[in-house]
Amino acid sequence: MAHTVGIKDVAREAGVSIGTVSNVLNRPDTVTAATRARVLAAIDRLGYVRSESARQLRAGSSRIIAMLVPDIANPFFVTVARGAEREARRAGLGVMLCNSAQSAVEEAEYLSLFGAQRVRGVLVSPADGTGRALRDFRRHRIPFVLVDRVLPGLDDGCSVSVDNVVGGLLAVRHLLALGHRSVTYVSGPMHLQQCRDRHAGALAAVREAGLGAGALEHLRTERLDVASGLDAGARLLGLPRPPAAVFCANDLLALGVLQAMYSAGVAVPREVAIVGYDDIEFAAAAATPLTSVRQPAELLGRTAARLLAEETAPTASAHRHRSVVLQPELVVRASTWESVL
Template identity: 50%
Template sequence: MTTGSAGSTVSIKEVAAQAGVSPGTVSNVLNRPHKVASETRSRVEQVIRELGFVRHGSASTLRAGHSRTIGLSVIDIGNPFFTDVAAGVEDMASELGYAVILGNSSGDRVKEERNLRVFAEQRVRGLLITPSDEDPRRLDVIRDRGISVVLVDHPAHRPDQCSVAVNDITGGRMAASHLLDTGAATIGYVTGPLTIRQCLDRRSGAEQAVAAAGLDPARALKVVEMPAMNAKAGQRAAEKLIAGGRLPDAIFCANDLLALGLLRGMLQAGLRVPDDVALIGYDDIDFAAASAVSLSSIRQPTYKLGRIATELLLDECDNPESHAHQQIMFQPELVARESTRRA
């Protein structure tokens, strides 16, 4: 029940009478909209808007033990990769009648744990998370509280856990193989902290490609580990490589932000990409194609990751008896552009 603009109270029964449906149908529109036919749902939603009905969220949360929200915890919302994932999450959640609370861990476990406590206090229905490390214990605590958890951009290593990820070992192998195909004999791998699973897997893939080409990874692959995965860190990596003397023939960056910063650093130093050094990134964010030298990259289905992860999460929440846990692994795609096209 709620108070209308003129001070009168509007109940679910009044909405139902006006829309010509049962109170149960109105409740489904509010709580399980996917179970209501689109024409009926539209009619009920129109009446809700006309009457100014607003349900009492705190009361319904107390009755159900949870809210109509899900939590989303990512490593770096400043990275367009996670922005695109979040868009997929929000769109699917909205279609299913949920709102999203966002937490940005910045790859910091302490901050991540603080965000998880807030999610629990807000009684989120479920949690989507790209974890900051491989320790599963804090997620077990969340699950023990009755909050479903789905891993995003991170594979699950247990059968009772849903996950949606992209094969980063394959992606790393694709990137390095492409650079080797352009004639590179030495490759620099510029990465964020190797404690991040994605960075480690992409390096493993690059090592596999180098070994398959008959080269010694210890000599042909130079790893440059940076404390962050943004454009500023990429530019610092370029300065570091240039100061170190002879550049590798090509550089593989663990994400596009690093690659774009590195590209800027190379161009400012008077080097030509790809003539002096070929360059490939990872994620294929929108800025990759629009950079001064269009950037080759490894594309991931970011928006789709968010949508499918949300669909899995809410199916687990709404259908715990029939839900089947899935570990979905997408395959990445090579997108070759100017930064690796040598004459």
């Protein structure tokens, strides 16, 4: 087995003490220029690579933050992660991105791993709507920021979310303004707060229009992905009276519904109008561009990373927990309004 070059080898090669090598690596201003040059030359000759994990143990602080998202295949979370990474790099931190696959079990396993690795902090979009795994994670005393979610009983930390009630209101208000008198809401799992909030906003729009709660139908799906949207579309087409207006809890569901309609020869928006949520890049690029409620995804990630960097900085004693709520906006495209075709 090849010998791993260590700090003792560098000290021997340079003819100095281990403490001197450590000073060159950690406090170079305390070492004379000549000695520093000799040690650096020895490092270069031997190919010594500093152990980041050992440095973290000595310093008591990691430069890595973990980010846990429920669906790494969803472009929305890719954009959130990109924003978080850019902000983290400005603070001199790196981001380790992990995927819970919308599984509470995998989420708990990852959080346990983050605790064992002593990451600096965690950005998490919980898959477990109960917050149980995060309450257990508290024992590690590692700060975390909730991203795109707010969970009851976890108000002793920071969170960044979008007002999903307003988002649901905007979506269904738009459909009703086009003359539709009933809307079907295709949701993901209703244990997720954002799915419930978008439904609440949709219901508020129906009531605002003076319609009864029966004007909002509800079709549940197990996941928030294209495959679930395809299945939902088939189920809608199988109804005695398929809906003329559909609001989906995210764009992946909406794209699946849109594809199902195309396959069945149903004209969009002439026979059915469809609204998505998130405004991912694929929404505008669909064969019939998708009307969607835009979330400021990159800003969401940047804000969350900034709050975590503030909380874990040496001046963290001045940090105050905050719950930041961003606002969505409706982007109208051809899936609801023929005039934009």
